Amino acid sequence: MKVYVFTGPTLRAEEGREVLEATYLPPATQGDVYRVALEKPRAIGLIDGCFESVPAVCHKELLWALSQGIHVFGAASMGALRAAELAAFGMEGVGVVYEALQRGELTDDDEVAVAHAPAELGWRPLSEAMVNIRATLAAAQAEGVVQPAVRVCLERSAKALFYGERSWPRLLAQAASEGVDDTALMALRQWLPQGRVDQKREDALALLRTMRQHLATELAPKQVRFTFAHTDLWESIRLRVENQGGPEASPHLGPANP
Numbered sequence: 001m002k003v004y005v006f007t008g009p010t011l012r013a014e015e016g017r018e019v020l021e022a023t024y025l026p027p028a029t030q031g032d033v034y035r036v037a038l039e040k041p042r043a044i045g046l047i048d049g050c051f052e053s054v055p056a057v058c059h060k061e062l063l064w065a066l067s068q069g070i071h072v073f074g075a076a077s078m079g080a081l082r083a084a085e086l087a088a089f090g091m092e093g094v095g096v097v098y099e100a101l102q103r104g105e106l107t108d109d110d111e112v113a114v115a116h117a118p119a120e121l122g123w124r125p126l127s128e129a130m131v132n133i134r135a136t137l138a139a140a141q142a143e144g145v146v147q148p149a150v151r152v153c154l155e156r157s158a159k160a161l162f163y164g165e166r167s168w169p170r171l172l173a174q175a176a177s178e179g180v181d182d183t184a185l186m187a188l189r190q191w192l193p194q195g196r197v198d199q200k201r202e203d204a205l206a207l208l209r210t211m212r213q214h215l216a217t218e219l220a221p222k223q224v225r226f227t228f229a230h231t232d233l234w235e236s237i238r239l240r241v242e243n244q245g246g247p248e249a250s251p252h253l254g255p256a257n258p
Helices: 013-017 032-037 059-067 078-089 096-103 130-142 148-160 168-177 182-195 199-215 232-244
Strands: 003-006 023-025 043-046 071-075 092-094
Touching: 003 032, 003 199, 013 023, 013 199, 032 043, 032 059, 032 232, 043 078, 043 199, 059 071, 059 078, 059 232, 071 078, 071 096, 071 199, 078 092, 078 096, 092 096, 092 199, 096 130, 096 199, 130 148, 130 182, 130 199, 148 168, 148 182, 168 182
Parallel strands: 003 023, 003 043, 043 071, 071 092
Antiparallel strands: none
């Protein structure tokens, strides 16, 4: 049974394997989902995807995989974005981040974006995702660590930062410079090591558990209600991938952690 999962800074492959036995691949770029879909897996899980410096995984390749009877799941990061955009076509979203995007409570891609180290350093995240900041501040408020006004101020400051610059030290220092009460910031600083919420990681684990539950049953091929259109964009992606070959031939793909 073939199952592929694209992950990276959100969840390490070795952590994923403790929940779901699958082939774990680096964050997806354009063409990678189509490339593994050619292997005819039962399911594909999309957690992380690269963007900005390379073309991002596109909607057409996800739609093509669905049209081929492959179950496609998304959560946490790029997966949550694409699942919210393609829910009407049958992509299955999981988790708090996906649900917030689906309801329209979150609308910006930068909510899930992080800077991260390269593959050689295990895709380690180098910044804090906005969705994690929101979840952490909500938990801090619920536990009485910060008041609503402090939470709103910190969320506003974090949102104003470039995604790659978001971190708790940077955010707390900026809040202090803006006159936020020192006592409140000290309380938050002391609470963070135990209280910080990694919502993206929690959603990624929920995705793997959902996939495991589905795969434990006699999972029938995915049925869709749309007719896949072979556009010029799609044909260019398809030809490029097929000329490169399967996952083994790709310059990008390879087990995230052998």
